Amino acid sequence: MFWPAYFILAYLAVGIQLGVAPVLRVGGASPNFVLMCVVFIAVNAPREAALLGCFALGAMQDLVTQDTLGLYALSYGLFALMAGGSGQAVYRGHPLTHFALTLGGGLLLAIVLLVHSWLPYKDAVHLSVGTMLWSAVYSAIWAPFIIWPLHRMNRSFGFHPARRRSRV
Amino acid sequence: MRSLRFNHIFTALLVLAGLCAFALPVRVTDFVHVRVGILFWPVAKPSGAIASWAHGKLSPQHPFDDGAADPMNPRSADQLITENQELRVQIANMSGRLAQLERVDHELAAVGDVRDLCERFSVIGGGADVAQREGLLITGKTFDGVKAGQPVLFTGVNGAGVAGIIERAQIGGAVVRLITDDRFSVRAGFARFVPNPNGTLEFVTIATHQVLARGDGRGAMWIHNLEWNLVNEVGLRPDDWVIVTDPDWSKQLQRYRVGKITSIEQWSKGPGYAEIKVEPPQNLLLLRDVLVMTKGS
Numbered sequence: 001m002f003w004p005a006y007f008i009l010a011y012l013a014v015g016i017q018l019g020v021a022p023v024l025r026v027g028g029a030s031p032n033f034v035l036m037c038v039v040f041i042a043v044n045a046p047r048e049a050a051l052l053g054c055f056a057l058g059a060m061q062d063l064v065t066q067d068t069l070g071l072y073a074l075s076y077g078l079f080a081l082m083a084g085g086s087g088q089a090v091y092r093g094h095p096l097t098h099f100a101l102t103l104g105g106g107l108l109l110a111i112v113l114l115v116h117s118w119l120p121y122k123d124a125v126h127l128s129v130g131t132m133l134w135s136a137v138y139s140a141i142w143a144p145f146i147i148w149p150l151h152r153m154n155r156s157f158g159f160h161p162a163r164r165r166s167r168v
Numbered sequence: 169m170r171s172l173r174f175n176h177i178f179t180a181l182l183v184l185a186g187l188c189a190f191a192l193p194v195r196v197t198d199f200v201h202v203r204v205g206i207l208f209w210p211v212a213k214p215s216g217a218i219a220s221w222a223h224g225k226l227s228p229q230h231p232f233d234d235g236a237a238d239p240m241n242p243r244s245a246d247q248l249i250t251e252n253q254e255l256r257v258q259i260a261n262m263s264g265r266l267a268q269l270e271r272v273d274h275e276l277a278a279v280g281d282v283r284d285l286c287e288r289f290s291v292i293g294g295g296a297d298v299a300q301r302e303g304l305l306i307t308g309k310t311f312d313g314v315k316a317g318q319p320v321l322f323t324g325v326n327g328a329g330v331a332g333i334i335e336r337a338q339i340g341g342a343v344v345r346l347i348t349d350d351r352f353s354v355r356a357g358f359a360r361f362v363p364n365p366n367g368t369l370e371f372v373t374i375a376t377h378q379v380l381a382r383g384d385g386r387g388a389m390w391i392h393n394l395e396w397n398l399v400n401e402v403g404l405r406p407d408d409w410v411i412v413t414d415p416d417w418s419k420q421l422q423r424y425r426v427g428k429i430t431s432i433e434q435w436s437k438g439p440g441y442a443e444i445k446v447e448p449p450q451n452l453l454l455l456r457d458v459l460v461m462t463k464g465s
Binding site for chain 2: 011012014015016017018019020021022023024025027028029030032035048051052055058059063064065066067068069070071073074077078106109112113115116119125126127128131135139
């Protein structure tokens, strides 16, 4: 993976999450643009790069949320473990793939956030199941519109470096 | 072999993240939870401004005028200028009376324009939480005198109000917990503008006991501990103001606006009690700058 391109994408994703997501809030939930980038990386990047890239995206998002440090990094890391390297089994460019994987990632994130909010020894805001599920669905609805253009640019990310030709 | 090493490192990272999230106390993780929101300012600010502009074009904010017979039809500029002049006279009169009272009671010396105690800071973004949490990242840093617990106010086309409190302040910026954040609570009372026979407006508090307003994480607050009989007795109605009457908040903010009532119904889950929805005068997540009360709080 071409890491400078990855960092530019991550920077833009977190910046847009901060700036634009509150305006698009519906029913207490915002679209999670960072998760969409996680899906894009998880599907396209080689397994190790995908795991590291998704975890780092989560860590970056953790730094700008109100929640405890580590929640997003853990969620995206777990998601990458499940979805990383699945690129060969799914049709990477299909909007349904983007929808389904973002929904899956959103549900995993919802579970982690809900469990954290329900722990009695954590002084966390108690989140509601309905809103967290809606958040996952809402992000999934947005996903094809964000991931598809990214998919068109995937050469810039150097996910599949050209093989060297050697003369025999 | 390389893959094995990578798997170990990645597992260690996941375990560390899990420990931070679920096991370590918040004060420990906060130590490393340096707010780096300001680093994202170059993207967050312009993208947020464009999104807000587009949002304003698609659903323009309608000015709300408490003093008009129909609040949705604001008065003309001439009427507002007249009222402004009258209010200036009233303020001058009250300032004089306060000056007298200050001599009697030193505590009253703190009373004044709250905005003089505040510093204005830009909003970087609305926080990157995906649901329910309502907060803002602002440029105010510890170097600027911003500290956790300080009240945050706002001004806008529909008037001023309380936006929230500083939840965390660090060298890279601060996080504001909005009043509409899930479970945010403040003790409150009610007030409204009542026209006087001489045509001026008087701001009167409505005689109810103190109530608790709680945020719902969806842009509103709810009050559930006011008896339905009392609501009818005092004639509480939509568009009445909800104001701070919380002794834990600074003296200068008492009777400061939290929001206005947008609906009152009998609470289906609590017989005999009312369910009152309170909304701030504007969407707090779309604020572009805020006032942090860095002095006197």
